[in-house]
Amino acid sequence: MNQYPLNPVDFYEDFLSFLRGIEKYGDKPAITTYTSEKEAVTRSYRQLTEDVYALAAAMREKGWQGWHVALAGENSYQWVVAFFASAVLNCPVVLVDIEQSVETIAQMLETADSQVAFASASAAELFAQEADMPKLPLVASGGEYGIPFTSLLEEGRCLLKEHDHFFDTLPAEENLAVIAFTSGTTSASKPVMLSRKGVLHNASSSVAMVATGERLFASLPFYHTYGLTCSVLGPLIVGTHLCINGSLKTMMRDLRLFQPDTMMTVPLIVEMVHRRLAAASQERGLEEELNHKARRRFLRREPEASVSEKLENLKNEIFPEMQIIISGGAHLLPEISLELKRFGIQTLQGYGITECSPLISVNRNQMNQPESVGVVVPGVELRFQEGEILVRGENVMLGYYKDEEMTREAMGDGWFHTGDLGYLDKRGFLYITGRKKNLIVLKNGKKVSPEEIESRIARLPLVKEVMAYGATTGQSTDDVKIAVIVYPDPKEAGGMTSYEILNTLQKEIESINGHYPSYKQIQLVNLRENEFSKTSSQKIKRREL
Secondary structure, three states, rough: OOOOOOOOOOOOEEEEEEHHHHHOOOOEEEEEEEOOOEEEEEHHHHHHHHHHHHHHHHHHHOOOOOOOOEEEEEOOHHHHHHHHHHHOOOOOOOEOOOOOOHHHHHHHHHHHHOOOOOHHHHHHHHHOOOOOOOOOOOOOOOOOOOOOOHHHHHHHHHHHHOOOOOOOOOOOOOOOOEEEEEOOOOOOOOOEEEEEEEEEHHHHHHHHHHHOOEEEEOOOOOOOOOHHHHHHHHHHOOOOEEEOOOOHHHHHHHHHHHHOOOEEEOOOHHHHHOOOOOOOOHHHOHHHHHHHHHHHHHHOOOOOOOOOHHHHHHHHOOOOOOOEEEOOOOOOHHHHHHHHHHHHOOOEEEEEOOHHOOOEEEEEEOEEEOOOEEEEOEEEEEEEEEEEEEEEEEEOEEEEOOOHHHHHHOOOOEEEEEEEHHHHHHHOOOEEEEHEEEEEEEEOOEEEOOOHHHHOOOOOOOOEEEEEEEOOOOOOOOOOOEEEEEEEEOOOOOOHHHHHHHHHHHHHHHHHOOOOHHHOOOOEEEOOOOOOOEOOOOOEEEEHH
16 A cells, blocks of 8 residues: 655654753743643743753652652643653653552552652552552652652752753663553553653654644543553654643543644543534534435445535534544544544544554544554554464563563564454555454354444444343353343433333344344343443453453
8 A cells, every 4th residue: 555655753762862852842832731720831842851851850869760660640741741750760660540449559559669659649648648558759749748749840950050961971771661551451450561762663653644733632641651652752752732631520621721733532532522513513403414324325435524614613613723633542433533524623543552552553644544443653563363463563562561471472472462353454454353352252163253243233322332242041151142231322312211222222233133144143132221340541341241
């Protein structure tokens, strides 16, 4: 497949070079956050790098150079500064998912041999008050516990005034940059070791593939590699102005205040934007402009829908500058991408995995296939083994921290086995068809991907969430039938009884079954009253059901 040229971008081998590289943007705004009073606090690239050097100087003075530094807290400017300061000092950074239980967080810290922690005010309180948490030196960006972040920053500024060449004597960087934990949808989270070059090259590759515009809204959790690599490192490399959002509660507020042209997020938030626009179009009597019949034709025949001038004008009232949404972390229904295109918003879906820093493929601005997860990024090789996607490249992890056996299982042949099933089409677009571990194996030896079933069922208006599985119906464990459990959309199901909902779903599923061979047909339908339990990246935890 002939691709158009990559976007020009600098590639860096280490984080000190990265920082010196982005210094060229000078007084250009780098990061904006909003206070509770809706006031914008903006730091330029010059101020960002100066703060990083100051914090690194203070950390070095305390003897923390080379220590394992845990970052625990919501997205914030301080989080970013602490990450870069640690990286400059050759400190492996431990990314802590603060949405987990206290027990799980403590286990993460101990597993990764954390020696010092930087925390938000809420996380610092956990560190200080919970008996199960390891007792580490603590730096807090707020609250009453630990060393105040601002004090440490001021210490560093004083040190730099006394020593002009503070960073000229840094030893060679260690290869290990990050210890990140997998989401753990079907098993316990695993500590993934990522290299400095791998993370930085993957970040540069992301913006080489996708032109993101001048103003990017970053609400993805930075403790996930998607948030860190793709929504922080990549955009900063090309001088983008970031708005950092740290709370779902203030996300829509900050979106309106910042007015980004680009948003990087997960399908859950894309669906939220889509619902807001679809509801507004209905209020204005413009629902026919979404052109559902044409949408289905586009889905079968064409990769892109056309922009509606009326819908674009409506979008400009709600999200005035929004042009691009980059989605990853889970599957996004192509219909949503096509309808957002009618509003003048291009949605680009990508595919990544923690062990790959994370980006493997992404759709491009001028090469976009909504049903696909895009084309492979530079420096990444793919091959397929019995349908499973295998990856090789600089972005692939060094291994699982202190677990050689698990590392050999995942990449003993030199290729990382993703556990995802998929294929490349003739044009080079990658398609994900499911998870190897999730396959439903029938008594006749046939294998069914539950994700394929879920993708079809999720398109039904009554369905908010769905999970497909193999229901045991006979004496042996391999005597199973295809079943689905559905959480109905409360808005669509309003006023309906459970019997009416189930009856309607069964009729619609009968129609879907007509397109499947007999072994793939859905034979059992169940309802649930609550949403499914999910990981922090909004993937359903199958193991808990």
